[in-house]
Amino acid sequence: MKIQHPFRTALIATLGVGVGILLITSVQTLSTVLLYVGTALFLALGLDPLVSWLERRGLPRWAALLITFAGVLAVFAGIILMVVPIIVGQISQLITEIQKLIASAVAQEWDPITASKEWLHGVFPALNVDQVFDYLSDWYQSLDLGDVGSAVGASLVSFGAAIIAGFTGAIIVLILTIYFTASTPSLKAAVYQLVPASKRARFIDLSEQITASVGYYVMGQVSLGVINGVLSAIFLTIIQAPFAAVLAVVAFFFSLIPLVGTLTGSVIIVLTCLIPGLGSPLTALVALIWYVFYMQVEAYFISPRIMNRAVSVPGAVVVIAALAGASLGQLLGALVAIPVAASILIIYRQVVIPRQNEL
Numbered sequence: 001m002k003i004q005h006p007f008r009t010a011l012i013a014t015l016g017v018g019v020g021i022l023l024i025t026s027v028q029t030l031s032t033v034l035l036y037v038g039t040a041l042f043l044a045l046g047l048d049p050l051v052s053w054l055e056r057r058g059l060p061r062w063a064a065l066l067i068t069f070a071g072v073l074a075v076f077a078g079i080i081l082m083v084v085p086i087i088v089g090q091i092s093q094l095i096t097e098i099q100k101l102i103a104s105a106v107a108q109e110w111d112p113i114t115a116s117k118e119w120l121h122g123v124f125p126a127l128n129v130d131q132v133f134d135y136l137s138d139w140y141q142s143l144d145l146g147d148v149g150s151a152v153g154a155s156l157v158s159f160g161a162a163i164i165a166g167f168t169g170a171i172i173v174l175i176l177t178i179y180f181t182a183s184t185p186s187l188k189a190a191v192y193q194l195v196p197a198s199k200r201a202r203f204i205d206l207s208e209q210i211t212a213s214v215g216y217y218v219m220g221q222v223s224l225g226v227i228n229g230v231l232s233a234i235f236l237t238i239i240q241a242p243f244a245a246v247l248a249v250v251a252f253f254f255s256l257i258p259l260v261g262t263l264t265g266s267v268i269i270v271l272t273c274l275i276p277g278l279g280s281p282l283t284a285l286v287a288l289i290w291y292v293f294y295m296q297v298e299a300y301f302i303s304p305r306i307m308n309r310a311v312s313v314p315g316a317v318v319v320i321a322a323l324a325g326a327s328l329g330q331l332l333g334a335l336v337a338i339p340v341a342a343s344i345l346i347i348y349r350q351v352v353i354p355r356q357n358e359l
Contacts, residue, residue: 036169040176045211046218047072047181065182076174209346214339220306225255227302228262231294232269239286242279247272258338262298266291 047068054064180187188207195203229252236244247269254265270288273279324337 032169036172036176039173040180042214042218043173043177044180044184045214046222047177047215048184049212049215049219051181051184068181069178206346206350209350210343213342213346217339217342221256221258223306224298224303225252228252228255228265228294228298235290236269236287239283241269241273241283241287242275243272262291262295266295 051061051064051068054067055061059067188211192200192204192207229248232251233244233248236247241247250268251262251265254261254268257264266288270284270291273284273287274281320341
């Protein structure tokens with residue numbers, strides 16, 4: 001029996017560990033790039049059924065791609081043109097109101113500390129107001145205003161950098177999505193050539209089913225978002241909710257998130273209707289009743305009919321997959337988890353079970 005030299009064994013093990021650490025570090029370093037590529041591939045597979053449908057109507061592929069991309073760009077441009085002016089207008093309105101408040105306070109020689117003391121004493125008679133304000137005064141004097149200003153400035157810079165990074169990432173994902181959608185057939189053909197010829201036909205069949213399930217899932221989720229967005233726009237306009245168009249866009253985008261998306265978007269809309277000066281408690285109550293009703297209809301009638309046609313996945317598997325995906329990959333993980341579960345079920349039903357039956 002050949003005896004392995006201890007030094008050689010230790011060297012190979014060390015090199016293996018080093019290569020593993022290098023791979024893990026590389027994945028962590030490229031996590032943002034991999035996120036962009038994964039999101040673009042996911043969206044491209046979602047657009048592919050629409051392109052195929054246009055091709056079946058007699059259009060050449062380049063025309064189908066052009067129509068699809070024009071529609072996607074028109075939707076995003078419409079959303080930006082709808083949301084940005086309202087946000088800018090609200091910021092201007094907020095600044096104007098603050099200026100009016102400051103001018104009124106200066107004209108009336110308003111003392112905020114005295115007014116606050118009187119209000120606290122009226123609401124909480126048993127509270128030692130002077131002691132509370134002495135504590136706050138000592139705490140304020142102990143602060144290093146230079147550090148506070150630096151922290152605030154750094155936070156503002158970080159917030160601005162995050163907005164710029166998000167906008168840049170959206171552009172990169174859009175460009176990659178266009179490229180992947182246009183080159184989907186060539187990408188598939190390149191992957192298929194890596195499989196041995198004896199197993200290539202079976203691999204192609206399974207791959208087409210898996211990519212189709214991903215595409216149909218994306219289209220189904222977008223359909224749920226469109227339904228929620230359109231109904232929200234109509235309803236919020238009727239009840240005269242603030243910024244009905246913007247809130248309808250919020251409802252659309254949050255409906256794209258499985259399980260908790262519609263609930264989260266509904267909570268944001270109801271809270272927006274509660275903002276003083278914009279909405280009212282009655283408007284918020286009516287919106288709350290509507291979204292509770294809509295969520296029941298979507299969960300028991302709309303979503304099962306759309307998603308069962310898109311991906312044949314049991315309800316329990318959908319919940320487990322979405323929760324696991326959100327834990328592993330946050331938002332993108334939750335979006336990808338359900339088509340991944342559908343793909344695993346396809347392999348299980350068409351590969352694993354037939355092999356077990358042959359034994």
